[in-house]
Amino acid sequence: MSDSDTKTLCAHVEEKLHTKDPQAYIxxxxxxxxxxxxxxxxxxKAEHVCRPQKLSE
Known part of the structure; x- marks a missing residue:
């Protein structure tokens, strides 16, 4: 999955990655x-979402 770093989670969900390859999504x-x-x-990673906000610790 070489394009993982260029796609957001929205794009991956649209392509059903979470059901086709749950481990890759995780x-x-x-x-x-x-x-x-x-x-x-x-x-x-911040680049995996469209409008990133850091989670506070």
Whole structure:
């Protein structure tokens, strides 16, 4: 999955990655450090969401 770093979670969900390859999807979101201010998804890297906001610790 070489294009993981260029796609947001929204794009991956639209392509059904979370159901086709749950482990690949989990790798993108675990451990979550950012969330999207638009849709609320959380991700391990800011670039994986459209409108990133760092989660407070």
């Amino acid at each position: 790798a993108l979101i675990h451990p979550a450090s950012h969330y999207c201010q638009g849709c609320g998804r959380s991700a391990a």
